[in-house]
Amino acid sequence: MRTLFTDVEVDGRGCDVLVGPGGIEAVGDRLASTGADEHVDGGGGALIPGLHDHHLHLLATAAARTSVDCSTGLDRLRSAPPGPWVRGVGAVESVDRHVLDALVPDRPARVQHSSGGLWMLNSRALAAVSPALAGPDVERDRDGVPTGRLWRFDSRLRAALPDRAAETRQSLATLVEELHRLGITSVTDATPDLDPPTVALLSDLPLGVTLLGDPDGTAPRKILVRDHDLPDLAALTTQVAEAHEQRRPVAVHCVTREALLLTLAALDDAGRLPGDRIEHAAVVPPEVRARLRGLTVVTQPGMLVARTERYRTEVDPDDLDHLYPFASLHDAGVPVLSSSDAPYGPLDPWEGLRAARDRDLAPHERVPVAVAFPTLLRDSAGLPRRIAAGEAPAVCLLEVPLAEALRAPAADLVRLVRDPAPHRRIRSGR
Incomplete structure (x- = not known):
């Protein structure tokens, strides 16, 4: 399908944009509608690339939508709906x-x-x-x-567990609709150790998907550093080296100070590869920041809103000022990508933008929305995307100009998304 968007804002100016299944075909003034299957009057709203969530878990997020929420107590299990x-x-x-x-x-x-x-x-x-x-x-x-x-x-x-394939497909379809309402057209699924049927299932979604857990993919390989049972340095170094030998970067789960230090030591021993990532970097002491240069940190600002009170009571007081850093890493020249970690953090990327700007914990790590938002416009490899001829066809139309949206970021500013060829962009690599 080819869609002609008229009266949209791109890079601060009004124009028309023609989007086809192979990519954005034209950006200009008063484009002809010949050959377009759909015409959308943008009403002056911003047309931006579809947002990318750089770290979430599709199956877990879909399942959470039909599960009992026990965050306020396990007693809610008593009123669980009928079912096996x-x-x-x-x-x-x-x-x-x-x-x-x-x-x-x-x-x-x-x-x-x-x-x-x-x-x-x-x-x-x-x-x-x-x-x-x-x-x-x-x-x-x-x-x-x-x-x-x-x-x-x-x-x-x-x-x-018993096979519930039909129910799983339906819950994933519902989740994709929710993602689109939020302006998200592509994601990086960070679930480790995916089996071939799961890779096939996720590859059938009308969504751009990069899989860190595909054992046969070329995307960064997910390595889970287990917080309750840390591996020894030699074992972790071997995992990193084996991925690098296959020309795959690594994406290492680090939510504690100890896990981060261990991971950095393993990367020092195995050597680094462009594209290596630290997932979460939930605790980064100041003396470690310089060692993160050359890596990409994938953070989750929304966690700080969803779990503020828990962090205040459960996290070591020495670590509270170093939770989920953003500003200090950005200032140190470390690339930072924003993500949700749904279902463990809030899925809404606009909520994440507000959290990055307004966080109460470690307020010195706040960043303006103008800093956090562009990370959502980068692809799974961290490369910037824009509205220009030849770029990917996944786009998001906002109700208002971009500057207005960034002053008060909210999901209800998303008017629609269009992605004429989602399956062609599904991949397990860069």
Whole structure:
């Protein structure tokens, strides 16, 4: 489909833009509508590239939309809707099977901790997935019986659960619609260790997708540094080196000071490759900033709004001033990309812009919207995109000129998105 946008703002001036399936075909004044399948009168609103979320988890975000929100307490599991399983998300507490048995005695139940790294199962759920309960990530009591706590078990748990492919496809379709309403036309999925059926499933979405967890892709390879069980330096260095030998950068999960220091040591030993990323960089002491030059940091400003009170009470006081840095890294010349980490952080990129500007924790790390917003216009490799002939066809039309939108960023300023060829841009690499 070819769409002609008239009376839109591009780079501060009014013009027309013709978008076709192969890319933006023309930008100019009074473009002819010949051959266009659709005409959109922009009414003076800004036409920008479709936004890119640089770090989220598609399957988990889609599933969260139909799960019990346990962020205010596990008692909400008692009122879970009917169904063969109960699925909860966002739990603050870490509990065992006995606690969950008392809350959900009659159905298998699984609850994800808000950190995303821990699943908690009741006894019925443990029995249902018992063949998968092997290895050190299954916590056991002194008698060797699983307690119900499973660490970093997403892919293994997914494989052990009953097939719900139709429901999953529907929830993903609903999520894509939500992303489009927010102005997002492409994402980087940061879920590690994806199997071939999951890669195929995500590749069928009408969305630009880069997969860090595709074992056969060329995008940065996701490496999960487990906060509760840090690897030794030699093992992590080997992982980095193996990815680099395949000409793949790495994208390393770092949410603690210790994980970041370990990762930087591994990168020093293995050598760095253009495109290497630090995912989260949730704690960056000032003395470490210079060592991040040459890497890209993918941060999540929205976390600071969603979890302010928890961070104040749970984070080491010595780390509070160094949480999710943005301004200091930007000033030090470290490329920073903004993202959501949905479902663990708020999906709305406009909320993320407000959080980057107005954050209460470590306020010296605030950045103007004019600094954070352009990171959403970069592609999965961090390259800037713009509205110009020959550029990618995914575009977002705002209700107002861009300067007005950036003064008061909000999702309701997104009028529509158009992406005539989303499947052609789906890839697992750069």
